[in-house]
Amino acid sequence: MFSTLYSHLFGRPLSRASARIPHRTAKWSLDNLFVGRGATKHLSAVATAPGFSPRNDGFQLDPPLYYPPKQSSLRDSTSPKYPFYKPPPNCTIVPSTPSVERAQEAAAATAAGGAAAVAEAESETRGGADADANAEPPKPMPIVKLSNNVHILGFDQHARFIAHSLTAIPNLPPVQILAHNTLPMTKWGEEGRAVNVYDFQRKYVSSRPIPCPEYIGNHKIRSRQLSKISTMHNIIVSTASRAVLPTLYALQNYIDRRTTVCLLHPGLGVMELLNEEVFTEPSLRPNYVLCHSGHQFDRYSSLIFSLRHAPGELFVYGVPRDDEDPDLGRRTSAWLGAQHTQHMIDILSATDELGAVGLQQHLFLQKKLPKMIFSSLADTISVILGCRFDHIRHDPHAMSLWENMLDETIRIISAFPEFRDYPEVVAWFNRDRFRHRFIGKLTSKTKTGEYSQWISLIRRGHEPPVDFMNGYFVRRAKELGIDSKYNTMALFMVKARQAARRRELNLDIPFGLQPYMMDRDKIGGGQDKYDPDLDDDIDL
Numbered sequence: 375m376f377s378t379l380y381s382h383l384f385g386r387p388l389s390r391a392s393a394r395i396p397h398r399t400a401k402w403s404l405d406n407l408f409v410g411r412g413a414t415k416h417l418s419a420v421a422t423a424p425g426f427s428p429r430n431d432g433f434q435l436d437p438p439l440y441y442p443p444k445q446s447s448l449r450d451s452t453s454p455k456y457p458f459y460k461p462p463p464n465c466t467i468v469p470s471t472p473s474v475e476r477a478q479e480a481a482a483a484t485a486a487g488g489a490a491a492v493a494e495a496e497s498e499t500r501g502g503a504d505a506d507a508n509a510e511p512p513k514p515m516p517i518v519k520l521s522n523n524v525h526i527l528g529f530d531q532h533a534r535f536i537a538h539s540l541t542a543i544p545n546l547p548p549v550q551i552l553a554h555n556t557l558p559m560t561k562w563g564e565e566g567r568a569v570n571v572y573d574f575q576r577k578y579v580s581s582r583p584i585p586c587p588e589y590i591g592n593h594k595i596r597s598r599q600l601s602k603i604s605t606m607h608n609i610i611v612s613t614a615s616r617a618v619l620p621t622l623y624a625l626q627n628y629i630d631r632r633t634t635v636c637l638l639h640p641g642l643g644v645m646e647l648l649n650e651e652v653f654t655e656p657s658l659r660p661n662y663v664l665c666h667s668g669h670q671f672d673r674y675s676s677l678i679f680s681l682r683h684a685p686g687e688l689f690v691y692g693v694p695r696d697d698e699d700p701d702l703g704r705r706t707s708a709w710l711g712a713q714h715t716q717h718m719i720d721i722l723s724a725t726d727e728l729g730a731v732g733l734q735q736h737l738f739l740q741k742k743l744p745k746m747i748f749s750s751l752a753d754t755i756s757v758i759l760g761c762r763f764d765h766i767r768h769d770p771h772a773m774s775l776w777e778n779m780l781d782e783t784i785r786i787i788s789a790f791p792e793f794r795d796y797p798e799v800v801a802w803f804n805r806d807r808f809r810h811r812f813i814g815k816l817t818s819k820t821k822t823g824e825y826s827q828w829i830s831l832i833r834r835g836h837e838p839p840v841d842f843m844n845g846y847f848v849r850r851a852k853e854l855g856i857d858s859k860y861n862t863m864a865l866f867m868v869k870a871r872q873a874a875r876r877r878e879l880n881l882d883i884p885f886g887l888q889p890y891m892m893d894r895d896k897i898g899g900g901q902d903k904y905d906p907d908l909d910d911d912i913d914l
Contacts, residue, residue: 515706518713521607521632522546524721527621528613529553529587531671531681532638536610538569539727541582546721551587554617558587561678570680574672579683596624605632608718609660612638615839623652631710633660634718636690638667641746641842643849645693656697657707661714664691666742668729687729690719691738736796743803747783748812750843751776754864756826757838757871763824767816779860780809786851786858828868835876840868 524540526533526549533551540549551558568583590596600606606628611618618639622629629635637644645662653659668686692715698704722730733741755766755775766772787793788800802808828838844861851858 515709518710520713520717521605522721523606524549524608524610525606526551526610526612527625528611528617529555529558529678530612530614532667532669533610533612534569534679534681535571535669535671535683536612536638536728537584538571538580538582539725540721541569541584542727543721543724546724548585550585552590552621553587554589554591554613554621556589556591558678559589562586565677565679568679570674570677572674572680572682574670574682574684576674576682590621590624593624600625600628603628605630607632607714608634608636608721610636610638611644614836615639615641615644615842616837618644619647619651622648626652629653629660631658631660631707632714634663634714635660636663636665636718636722638665639839639842640749641839641846642742643842643846646849657702659695659697661695661711661718662693663715663718664693664738664742665689666738666745685727685729687731688722689731689733689738689741690722691733691735692716692719736792736799739790739792740799740802743787744808746843746846747780747787748815750783750847750861750864751779751812752816753826753828753838754779754840754844754868757828757832758864758867760829760871763816763826767813775860776813779864780812782858782860783847784809786847786854786856786861789854789856790850832872832875835872835879837872838868840865844868 522545524547526537529551537549537551540546553559563586566581566583567586568581570581571579573579590600606625609625609629611622613621618637622635635648642664645664649656649659666689669688670684670686672682674680674682692712695708695711696704697707702710719730719732722728723732752763752766755772756763759765759769759772761769766776784803787803793799828840831838844865847861848858848865851861
C-alpha cells in the first residue's frame, strides 16, 4: 500500500529510491564518487571537457578497465585531421627547382665529353624541366611543437630510478609517476617525498625530491587527476606486463600521434600487441621508443622509495613510422615521427645517470636478444621444474631441453630479416662462445642458490612475461615459416603452471591440488603466497 502511494506521489518505485539509484530520467555528474548521496543532476565540467562525453540517460555502472577496443568511436578514423601541426599538412609551398641541378649536370657533361654528350645532357635538361612544370608542388614539413612533459607509467625500480634521474635535468617540468596502487601515495609523505639511491655496498649516493605519485587505478579518480591534460606527449612505460595493455587502453584518450611511448620492457612484442589491440588506426598511433636497460637494482630496505643501484647503460631505438593517410603523406609522417622519438631520446640522454645510447635496429637487437634468450631458457625451465638455476645445470634431462631450445632460438634469430644485411651479427649469435656464456651464468656466484623472478610472480598468481620472451620467438618463427616446437612447449608449460597456481590460490587450500615434481618446488604444493627470500620487489 505504501509503495503504491509512494510511486504515485514521486513517479518512481520505492525500491529504487531506497537503494539511492537514480531514476532513468536523471543525468548524474561523471566525477561523483558516490551515486545518490550529494549527487547533482547537472553535467559537471569534467563530463563536458574535451575528450570526455556525458553519460547516457539512466543509471550505468562504470565500464571495466579493459574491454575490446573500438578506436573508431573515439576519433574520426576516416579522414583524420592534424590541427596541432602548423602549417597544416595539406598546404603547399613554392616548389623547389631541380632543373637547376640538371643544368649543372649538363655543364659538367660539356666539360667532360663531346657534342653527343652535350646533346644528351641538353635533352635530359629539357625533359626534366617539362616534368618539373607538370609535377605537383611538394608539401611542406609541418612545424612540430615538442613538449618536455614526461609521465612514467609504473612504480617498479626502473621507474623510480628514471624519475630520480630526470629530476636532475634543468628546466625540465616535474616528472609525474602514474601508479596502479595507492601505497606509493601514502608512503611518499612518510619517506621524505624523495627517491633515495644507494650503491650495492649500501653507501648513500643521492636523494632527489619528486612529485607525489598519482593513482590511476580507478576510472573516476583517473579522470579527475588527468582532467587538466589534453595530450600526454612523453610516456615511459616501466611496469608489469599484465598492466601495460589495459592501462594504455584506459589512457588512449590522451594519446595520439604526437605522443611518444617509451617501452622499458625486458622482452619484445609489446609494441605489436598494442597496435593490434589498442591503437588499431595506423595514422593515429603513438610513436615508439624501445629500450634495453643494463642497470641493476636491488631492494635497500622496507622503504619503497629507497633502492640500491649498480650503474649501466640504457640502449634505445626509435621505431620509424610507416603509415600514411589522405591528410598526411608517408614521407611527412615518417619525418614527424622521427622528431618526436628523437626528442624522447634527447630527454633520456640529458642525464648521465641513465647512460642512454641511441642505436640502429640491428645493433639494438644485438644488445637486447642475449638477455631474452637466457630468460627464455633459464626462467622457463626454472618455472617448469620449480627449482633454482644451478639445479638446471646438474640435471641432464633439463640440460637436454636447454640445448634443444637454444638451438631452435638461434635458428629463428638467424633468419630475422633485420639481420639480412648484417651477416656479422648472425655469425656473432652462432659462435660457440656465445652458447657457453649462458651455461656459465647458470653456475656463476650471482646465480648460485637463486630462483627465477618468474617463480615469484607465479607464486602470487601473476603472469610472467613469457609471452614476450618465448612467445616472441614463437610469433617470429611463424612469420618466417620456421619450426618452434620447443619454445611453444615451454610457453604452454609456463602458462599451465600459472593456471594451476592461480586455482590453488583461489581455492585457498594449503596443499597442492596435484603432486609436484619435487619436494622443494617453490611454486605450489603448500607454499605461502609471499616468500621474503623470493619476492624482492614488486611493481606497485
